[in-house]
Amino acid sequence: MPSIYFGPLPAECLLDEALHITVHGLRPGQQITLRALSAGAEGTVLASHASFHAATTGDVDLARDAPVSGDYTGVDAMGLFWSRSSQPASAVPFSDRCADDPMAVLLVIESESAEPVTHAFRRRYFDDSVAMRKVREAGVVGSLFEPKAPGRRPALLVVGGSGGGVQWSAEMAALLASHGYVALALAYFGIEGLPPTLDRIPLEYFDNALGWLAQQEKVDPDRIAVSGASRGGELALLLASTFPSIRAVVAYVASGIVWPAYPPSGHSAWTMDGKDVPNADVMPLEEWNLAVSQGRVEPDSFDWYFIPLQDEAVVDATSIRVENINGPVLLISAQDDKIWPSAALSEFAMTRFERKGFNHPVEHLSYPGAGHSLGWPNVSTMSTRFKHPVSGEDQDLGGSPVGTARAREDSWRKMLAFLRNNL
Structure with a gap:
């Protein structure tokens, strides 16, 4: 496990399910940027980002913490999802790692002290049930x-x-x-x-x-x-x-x-x-x-x-x-x-x-x-x-x-x- 890592996240979930996105292994006060990316129309991606300072406990919790900058403001557990906007893929970091499936989402942790950490998962309107x-x-x-x-x-x-x-x-x-x-x-x-x-x-x-x-x-x-x-x-x-x-x-x-x-x-x-x-x-x-x-x-x-x-x-x-x-x-x-x-x-x-x-x-x-x-x-x-x-x-x-x-x-x-x- 890398020194910086996501808390537990699913490989698949329903589209209307609210996720509990957390990041661990940080120094108190350390700044990170989180990104959410998914495939858009040809040559574009739906992308958002938000930067956070880690709490004294060395973590970031989107259900608790407001970003210090980014595409949304205030505490919002799913802010990275509704604030995604269509952007040229060439202008978005990590877009080359984004799956072609528009229902797939790539989450990325960026920090100055470590390599980027990613988690890919797929959202669905219905599952095998x-x-x-x-x-x-x-x-x-x-x-x-x-x-x-x-x-x-x-x-x-x-x-x-x-x-x-x-x-x-x-x-x-x-x-x-x-x-x-x-x-x-x-x-x-x-x-x-x-x-x-x-x-x-x-x-x-x-x-x-x-x-x-x-x-x-x-x-x-x-x-x-x-x-x-x-x-x-x-x-x-x-x-x-x-x-x-x-x-x-x-x-x-x-x-x-x-x-x-x-x-x-x-x-x-x-x-x-x-x-x-x-x-x-x-x-x-x-x-x-x-x-x-x-x-x-x-x-x-x-x-x-x-x-x-x-x-x-x-x-x-x-x-x-x-x-x-x-x-x-x-x-x-x-x-x-x-x-x-x-x-x-x-x-x-x-x-x-x-x-x-x-x-x-x-x-x-x-x-x-x-x-x-x-x-x-x-x-x-x-x-x-x-x-x-x-x-x-x-x-x-x-x-x-x-x-x-x-x-x-x-x-x-x-x-x-x-x-x-x-x-």
């Missing part, structure tokens, strides 16, 4: 994740947002299965054989998927929940208010108001019995530009959502009937969301719960400083700009890296507790 299979049967398209251990379990239908496909929902479903649930990541557009965009998606499609999920051998049909994010969060509330087989809801950065197709088509995003589900709409572009030029609205505000919702008749017609939900609800929103005002839009649901005397537990976790990108913890939150995969628009997720990281960590723990207690 979970089985995954792609599903294209009985009108259901997606991926099913289920624990291999025998016995019936609670289950979740997981739906993504306006990006389509199953990337977000499959990653979420895999992690949920790793915590003991059967989880179906359901595609509903953006995959071969399904509509190309979020436009007039029949709610009956999801009812069919719920029925299929309830029939699976390891599923307890009386304990099925739905989880979704963004437009999928809107969808989760809409499905639960429509189909009583859903017994709990987790809705990330959602809306209590129904919105139109995306990209806009003049229709609703959803249909029921062949008819558009009534939806609100944002201010028309011409009207918005006129209001901006006249100084009646702030150009970087969400007034283009809020002004139409000042009409009580519009709100009443387009509000999701959340009072019909047959179980507890957890809403998770971001107060610095730049995609849409998820905190305020979630409050429309909260107001309706209260006004209608909803008789199940409901909670709204709303995080200051957080952006639209909420979900599981320990992923990089440094980049907030992205190109929307369907519309091609350049968009800003909002939030600060630390604010979003903190929201992910706190909400993930509370979300798992919500499911344990209510499902």
Whole structure:
């Protein structure tokens, strides 16, 4: 064993697992730099670093010690993970030792008195205790994740947002299965054989998927929940208010108001019995530009959502009937969301719960400083700009890296507790 060494660390772990990173064999006050590296897009790595002074006990403990410099500040056991940013591999020390696998992480200890010490490990969304299979049967398209251990379990239908496909929902479903649930990541557009965009998606499609999920051998049909994010969060509330087989809801950065197709088509995003589900709409572009030029609205505000919702008749017609939900609800929103005002839009649901005397537990976790990108913890939150995969628009997720990281960590723990207690 080298004179400087890491405390015990796994060779593999789940992605949402918080690690206890410690360094030993140091002189009191000795300075070291810790780095975390993983493979990025071609020619880049995701990398972070932080420097520490050893305690009088001759060690550094990331759960106890704040860095004296680096990519994050304050005590944060997993700060090296969320503060990783995309950098040219040529500019990052030790990038040549980084595996090509983006799920592999290389930890490095640098000091002036010794050779660098490394520890490589792999993070996973699910391990060998979970089985995954792609599903294209009985009108259901997606991926099913289920624990291999025998016995019936609670289950979740997981739906993504306006990006389509199953990337977000499959990653979420895999992690949920790793915590003991059967989880179906359901595609509903953006995959071969399904509509190309979020436009007039029949709610009956999801009812069919719920029925299929309830029939699976390891599923307890009386304990099925739905989880979704963004437009999928809107969808989760809409499905639960429509189909009583859903017994709990987790809705990330959602809306209590129904919105139109995306990209806009003049229709609703959803249909029921062949008819558009009534939806609100944002201010028309011409009207918005006129209001901006006249100084009646702030150009970087969400007034283009809020002004139409000042009409009580519009709100009443387009509000999701959340009072019909047959179980507890957890809403998770971001107060610095730049995609849409998820905190305020979630409050429309909260107001309706209260006004209608909803008789199940409901909670709204709303995080200051957080952006639209909420979900599981320990992923990089440094980049907030992205190109929307369907519309091609350049968009800003909002939030600060630390604010979003903190929201992910706190909400993930509370979300798992919500499911344990209510499902």
